[in-house]
Amino acid sequence: xxxxxxxxxxxxxxxxxxxxxxxxxxxxxxxxxxxxxxxxxxxxxxxxxxxxxxxxxxxxxxxxxxxxxxxxxxxxxxxxxxxxxxxxxxxxxxxxxxxxxxxxxxxxxxxxxxxxxxxxxxxxxxxxxxxxxxxxxxxxxxxxxxxxxxxxxxxxxxxxxxxxxxxxxxxxxxxxxxxxxxxxxxxxxxxxxxxxxxxxxxxxxxxxxxxxxxxxxxxxxxxxxxxxxxxxxxxxxxxxxxxxxxxxxxxxxxxxxxxxxxxxxxxxxxxxxxxxxxxxxxxxxxxxxxxxxxxxx
Numbered sequence: 168x169x170x171x172x173x174x175x176x177x178x179x180x181x182x183x184x185x186x187x188x189x190x191x192x193x194x195x196x197x198x199x200x201x202x203x204x205x206x207x208x209x210x211x212x213x214x215x216x217x218x219x220x221x222x223x224x225x226x227x228x229x230x231x232x233x234x235x236x237x238x239x240x241x242x243x244x245x246x247x248x249x250x251x252x253x254x255x256x257x258x259x260x261x262x263x264x265x266x267x268x269x270x271x272x273x274x275x276x277x278x279x280x281x282x283x284x285x286x287x288x289x290x291x292x293x294x295x296x297x298x299x300x301x302x303x304x305x306x307x308x309x310x311x312x313x314x315x316x317x318x319x320x321x322x323x324x325x326x327x328x329x330x331x332x333x334x335x336x337x338x339x340x341x342x343x344x345x346x347x348x349x350x351x352x353x354x355x356x357x358x359x360x361x362x363x364x365x366x367x368x369x370x371x372x373x374x375x376x377x378x379x380x381x382x383x384x385x386x387x388x389x390x391x392x393x394x395x396x397x398x399x400x401x402x403x404x405x406x407x408x409x410x411x412x413x414x415x416x417x418x419x420x421x422x423x424x425x426x427x428x429x430x431x432x433x434x435x436x437x438x439x440x441x442x443x444x445x446x447x448x449x450x451x452x453x454x455x456x457x458x459x460x461x462x463x464x
Contacts (some may be wrong), residue, residue: 168454170196170213172222179219182241190303191240195222198238202270203361208236214278218379221245221271223278234264244381245269247311251382254357259300260377261370276376282364287398289322290364291415292392295422297375299368302356305384311357314385315348321440328443340439343432345399358383358390364397392433396460401458409463416464435464 172192178189199222203210209228214223214235221239228234239245249271252263260276262407263283282290283296305311322344325337359366360381370376383389395415402408420427 173215173217175216187242235273235275237271239269241269247382248380251380254306276368276370280369282367293375294364297377298362301359302387305357311382311384314383314389317383318344336439336461340436344436345431354386355384356387362390363393388429389433391419391430392437395434396438399456399460403459412463431464435461
């Protein structure tokens with residue numbers, strides 16, 4: 168099947184994986200064709216802009232029932248995504264019908280309708296309800312990485328940044344991460360790992376379901392820490408952006424029984440880490456917005 172990979176997918180994979188991403192994207196039409204033939208699926212359309220970790224395709228199964236096929240490169244850990252979906256068993260997350268060679272066959276949701284389509288207050292309320300359902304005990308003998316392991320790699324990349332103008336942001340972010348990881352883990356829940364409003368889609372089985380996990384195990388405050396900066400462009404444009412961002416952190420912490428200071432610390436670290444990646448990739452506007460947000464915390 169000949170097609171152009173969605174730009175967002177190509178950009179996101181390229182920023183993270185470099186030449187490996189380019190090589191995999193070149194093979195993607197063949198991988199998709201093989202996955203379709205193996206499962207006897209008919210294509211409706213490729214979803215654009217789609218996801219950032221894999222190609223998303225709306226398909227029909229042999230009996231005509233709708234489904235979604237997601238093709239994930241091996242370096243983006245499709246087995247980990249599949250393991251998390253299997254453990255959730257459709258409770259709070261999209262249901263998986265199985266995976267083979269990085270091709271996940273999933274329940275059909277409505278990719279054009281995420282929580283970002285709702286008013287802000289309603290979106291946060293629904294997001295809190297969705298993420299709460301995902302926080303369960305991880306499976307026995309799991310191979311998911313921990314919050315400490317993932318953020319240790321990110322912290323190493325931050326320490327390697329040589330731009331002195333970023334030092335006032337990087338130092339507090341690293342200090343926050345080190346303090347948060349200093350003691351014994353307070354809890355060990357299975358986490359989505361990349362949770363935000365855009366990762367929760369409308370469904371038919373239940374109103375809202377999470378998609379695209381980058382699963383790991385650790386404290387729940389980490390999993391919430393991407394939500395406070397959702398719609399950051401609107402926050403920065405508002406005169407009350409700084410106060411509303413801090414208020415959002417407190418409200419999320421209260422509504423989900425998470426320590427507000429730990430949530431603030433993880434929110435700071437993740438915002439600065441994302442900002443430096445954006446700047447390194449040449450997405451200056453995004454990086455500067457994230458740094459402004461981080462400065463409010």
